[in-house]
Every structure is written in structure tokens, then in C-alpha cells.
Amino acid sequence: MAESEEFSLPRSRAANERLHAVIPGGAHTYAKGDDQYPEDLAPVISHGRGAHVWDVDGNRYVEYGSGLRSVSLGHAHPRVIEAVRRELDRGSNFVRPSIVEAEAAELFLATVPTAEMVKFAKNGSDATTAAVRLARAVTGRPRVAVCRDHPFFSVDDWFIGTTPMSAGIPTATTDLTVAFPYGDLAATEELLTRHQGEVACLILEPAGHTEPSPRSELRSSGGDPTPGYLAGLRELADRHGCVLVFDEMITGLRWSEAGAQGLYGVVPDLSTFGKALGNGFAVAALAGRRALMERGGLRHSAERVFLLSTTHGAETHALAAAMAVLTTYVEEGITAQLHAIGERLAVGVREAAAGAGVGDHVVVRGRASNLVFATLDEKRQPSQQYRTLFLRQLLAAGVLAPSFVVSSALDDVDVARTVDAVAQACAVYRKALDAEDPTPWLGGRPVQPVFRRLV
Template sequence: MTRSFEKSNAANKRLHDVIPGGAHTYAKGDDQFPEQMAPVIERGDGAHVWDVDGNEYIEYGSGLRAVSLGHRHPKVLEAVRRELDRGSNFVRPSIVELDAAERFLATVPTAEMVKFAKNGSDATSAAVKLARAVTGRPLVAICADHAFFSIDDWFISRTPMSAGIPAEIGALTVGFPYGDLAATEELFRQHDGEIACLILEAATQHDPPAGYLEGLRDLAHRYGALLIFDEMITGFRFSAAGAQGLYGVTPDLSTFGKALGNGFAVSALAGKREYMERGGLRDSHERVFLLSTTHGAESHALAAAIAVTEVYAEEDIAARLHERGERLARGVREVAAAAGVQEHVVVRGRASNLVFATLDEDRQPSQVYRTLFLRELITGGVIGPSFVVSSALTDADIDRTVEVVAKACTVYRQALDAQDVNAFLGGRPVRPVFRKYV
């Protein structure tokens, strides 16, 4: 099928004229897609989306992993519509805030209190601030192997896009390697009495080494720091209770978002009562301005979060996400092997959170081969920066995806054999998000 991108390309130009980067999230920028093949989406339904040119796609990584139930999930929309008829924001807390908090804490029983916001950066930055207040220490230790924690200075200062951030602020963040307790302890020794917290994702593409999370918690506490889990991705997607529920390790603080609202804007800072109360009205310590967001308690978004937790419980969504991912991963690996590119097109990660790696002739990560692969997927009607599944995917969707991947792998093999991948690109390669210059 020949696909036209005429309207999308025109819309992309207009987007760049009025929005820096042409998108409100850098990961959605058209530089992340093959040139002249960056669809602008008009609508979505279930696991499918349609662009402004009328092209239909099977979608992966929906909303940057946020839409785990699929677009327009009926129970979520019903809850949202019900709240919209009641008003969305008031001068005092609405009863839905209480309902949402109690439902969240019942779903994530390792947390004792929760405060809602609109995006992940709000929550992670609040967690970092709270850890600094509790410990009286200045330094934040981030897992250097994990891709993203916040748009705020304490994290972005550590990336190539640190323009506008004083070096003094960047110096207050240090890094530790995932899975290496000895190296992390050495970091504590180097900065004795200065590290307020360790923040990391409990797991990404692989399960943590045996005893690692327990050891990291004990290490942090031994040196007087707090342990923070960033559960933006793992929350609900790994299990309804997050990675902390799956692996049985309770952090001091944790942050949730993405799948919590199934596309509606809601995030959460959760944690132990003794720390969370620092941001409240019942604690005798110096007050912490923890989170205060005008729209953090919009009733329709919190109603969406309540509906999501109910659907996860009623339909065992976490198990379905794993089953969908396992079927997809199995199919992709089979067709990659059949085309002789199994060492170049590699599916990685937990089944509910799959990513793909595109490796070159020397089996090194390659943006140009990623471009080729994405180009073939889009041409075949599959879109996504990853293979992260939603529960709305049907067997037919996955089977069709595998067919498209099979064709992509055949072209991939041709490019490897020709030793000239650029001839297959049709334009400039995709670019990494974090880079110093355009």
C-alpha cells in the first residue's frame, strides 16, 4: 500500500512554526522518525491510530507508554464524562480526590500516602526535594544507566542539553551504575554525609540481579539516604502495584504516572507517612512545599485514574500486557531469524515493556539502521518508537505486525549485504533526543 504523508508534512511545518521542536515532548519530535514520514495523528481507537492523511496504523508505545488500555477505553471515558458533568476544579478538594487517593493506596499497598500532580517531572522533583529536606543533604544520586527522570535542572544538567542551567546546580547531582552495590557504596564514601537520595527505575530491560534492590535499600539507609523508585514506566505496566510490588522491595518514596491515567494527565508521588507528612499540616518539622498544582486535582483526570485501577483489577491487565508482549516478541524473533538478522534486530525488555534494538554490521547500536527499520514499519502500517504493547492489541494486530516486521527484516538483510544502508533511507537518519546541537 502506498502511503501519502502530504498533509502530515504540511502540518509538521506548521507545528514547527508555532511550537518549539514541533511537539510538546521531545520524544515525539519528527526528528525521531524518518524524514517526510512523521505522521501527525488525527484520532485513535483501541490499538489503532489514523493520521491526517487518512493512513491507519497499529500503534505501539502509545502516548509514550501512557495508554496501556488502548485509546477510548469505554470504562475510562464513562468515568471521565461523569465527572465532567460535575465540574472539574474547585476552591476546595473534591470528594473524588479522597476516592482516588484511597483507591491508589489500596492498589499500591507499599505506599502510605499519595499526592497527585499532572506530569512525571512534578512528582520526581518533589520526591528529590522531600529527600533533601528530610536528610538536610544537598546531593542527589541518579542511576546513570537510566534514560530520563525529569525536565528539571537536577536531572537535565546531566545531559548534553544542559544549556541554561548553572554548573553549580549540575554539580549537585551525581551518578551511580545499576546493579553495582560496591560502586554505589564507594560513591557514598566519596560524598560522605552529602547524598540525600538514590533515585532509579527498579528495572528496565532486565530483572534486577538477585538481592540488588534489597541491598540498595539497605545501603541507602546505612548511609542516611532515602531510596526513591521512579515507577513512571514500571507502575501498572510491570504489575498493578508497580515494580515494588513485583519485586517485594519497598522504597521510601516512589513516583507514578503514564499508565495511571490511560492518557489523561495524572501523576503521583507516594511514600512512607513519616516523610510525606513533611509536606502536610500535621508535622512539627520545618514545612516542605511539596507539591501545589492548580490542576493536579482535576476531577476528570482522577476519575480516569480510579477507572484504570478498577479495570486493572477486574481484567488482570498486567497479565494481559505480558501475554501480548510475549506473543509479539516470539513472532518478531522468529521472522528476524528467518531473515538472518536475529543479531541485528533484537527485541529486549520485559514482555509488557518491549523495546527493539537496531544494530549495524558490527552489532553496534545504529541510528541509520533504526531509520531503515522505522521506515519499513511505517510503510507497512505499524508505528511506534518501541514495541511497548497495550491491552487493546488483538491477535490479528500482532500477527499483522509480525508480517510487517518480516518484510522490514528482509530489507534490513539487503542493506547489511550491500554494506550501504544509506541507500535505503530516503532521507536523513533519526536523531537521539539528547544532543547539544540540532
């Protein structure tokens, strides 16, 4: 049996039952569902501080991918919490705009100088859908072209209808969304030519992705785009008269303070930010060229666009959190810190995997600030069973790691502890490979992909 056989989470198991009784799926994000973890080993969190979280069973973990990549400074970061507390004492939502909205917008645009205007929201889906709506309005075109190699853009129908979880979405809506491959300019031009004059926008993450998309197996090794690709995409969008949208939910701040567009030097028409922007507080942003963004405003003579209008989109404490995050990134060089921590972790994990003889099966991929891992079977194919084995061993060793996406709160001790846990997990992984059957180490059903048609 597995070395982690005695590890159990009875209170978390009971808490998961409570969650499922009152919340569909047992969580408010499908990626946080207990089906993403080994059976009966899905910790329910009590609290977190820095790079650590504690579950309701009293176990402490080194945590990665915190808040689905949103908590990049660590939990309860003092600078962010102080800014939030200060605004909470002054009120958080009024019948007219707060001066904080101007201050936050000015700081955002100073940090992301490739954008000329910005509007804040509470989640990334609202921002990306607003970008799509705006693109359709200004071009008069119905179709949206999404990058098929990036796994998620929005909870709204125009995107979710293209995934296996398309129940409840009319085919007429889905038919208006088409897909293009990342890194392939010729294929993208063929798509635009085939739908000549119909595509309102191209929307993609500006960097390569490292996780399975809803439509495919792992396609990209992640990291930087091929030289000239984004510039070529910019030229294609201009020539075909469509809007270029960068989804910077992940790349924003983690690639550079100004996002991937700041790092690669290609300016989109519109871009969306979130996740790291609030360090766990709910704030997202749609930014872009003034000529487009003003169509959602009051100072133009064209038909009005219902761009973004949210009751809670500009809560002062969330905008204060965003300003504290932006200031901390710039003043403390957080992006460079994330890269340095990620590099140390990647080297350690690769050495541990190689030392256990599974270097071709436990594979770290992606930019250092945004590392993920692949778990491959005997034939070097992605395996949910081996992912289950790996996660189970990490949990037992006190590492909560659905990915290896780092926060700046991780220190050398945390990284060393993680590498030790990986080494232990890889030793078990080797045994399973030698047995050609990971089943004895799973402890139950394998973890599941988020996007699937049936439960």
C-alpha cells in the same frame, strides 16, 4: 531503491510545518518530535481507537508505545471515558478539595499498599522533583544520586543539567547531581562513601532499562534486577542515611498493579507513578512513607516543605480516569494480558528476524509488557541509520512503532500484522547489511537521539 519508496505523507508533512511554526520543536514532548522518524515520514495523528491510530493523510496504523507508554488500555477505552464524562458533568476544579481526591487516594493506596500517603500531580517531572526536594529537606543534604543507566527522570534542572541538553542550567546546580550504575552495589557504596553525609537520595527505575541513556550506549538488557540488588540498595540507603526513591513511571501497573516494588518485594521510601495511571489523561503521583510525606502537610512541627502544589493537579476527571484505570487493571488482570501479548509479539518478531537472517541485528529486549528493539549494524553496534530503515519499512506497512511497548487493546490480528511488517522490513534490512550501506533505504537524514547538544 527501497520497497517503501512510494509511501509518502503529504498532509502530515504540511501539518508538521504548521506545528514547527508555532511550537518549538513541533511537539510538546521531544520524544514525539519529527526528528525521531524518517525524514518526511512523521505521521501527524488525527485520532485513535483501541490499538489503532489514523494520521491526517488517512492512513491507519497499529500503534505501539501509545502516548509514550501512557495509553496501556488502548485509546478511548470505554470504562475510562465513561468515568471521565461522569465527572466532567459535575465540574472539574474547585476552591476546596473534592471528595474525589480522597476516593482516588484511598484506591491508589489500596492498590499500592507499600505506600502510606499519596499526592497527585499532572506530570512525572513534578512528582520526581518533589521527591528530590523532600529528600533534601528531611536529610539536610544537598546531593542527588541518579541511576546513570536510566534515560530520564525529570525536565527540571537537577536532572536535565546532566544530559547533553544542559543549556541554560548553572553548573552549580549540575554539580549537586552524581550518578551510580544500575546493578552495581559496590560502585554505589563507593559513591556514597566518597560523598559521605552529602547524598540526600538514590533515585532509579527499579527495573533494568533497555534504551540508551543520555550518558552512555546501551548498558542493560532490561528486565528483572539481579536477585538481591534492590534489597541491597535498600540496605545501603538505610546505612548511609539517604532516601530511596523508585521512579515507577514505566514499571507502575506494567510490572504489577502495585508496580515493581509490589513485584520484587522491596519497599522504597518514596515512589513516583504516572504514564499508565491515567491511560492518556494527565495524572501522576508521589507516594511514600507517612513520616516523610507528612513533611509536606500541616500535621507536624518541623519546618514546612513545599512538596506539591498545583492548580490542576487534582482535576476530578483526571482522578476519575486514574480510578477507572486502577479498577480495570485489578478486575480484568490487565498486567497479565500485557505480558501475554508482549510474549506473542516478541516470539513473532524474533522468528521473523531470524528467518530473514538478521536475528543478531534486529533484537527485541525488555520485559514482555515493555518491549523495545535495538537496530544493530554490520558490527552489531547500535545504529541510527538502521533504525531509520526499519522504522520506514514499518510505517509503509501500517505499523507505528518507535518501540514494541504493547497495550491491552492489541489483538491477535494486530500482532500478526505487525510480525508480517517486521518480516518485510527485515528482508530489506538484510539487503542493506549485504550491501554494507543502508543509505539507499533511508529516504533522507537518519533519525536522531533525543538528547544531543546541537540540533
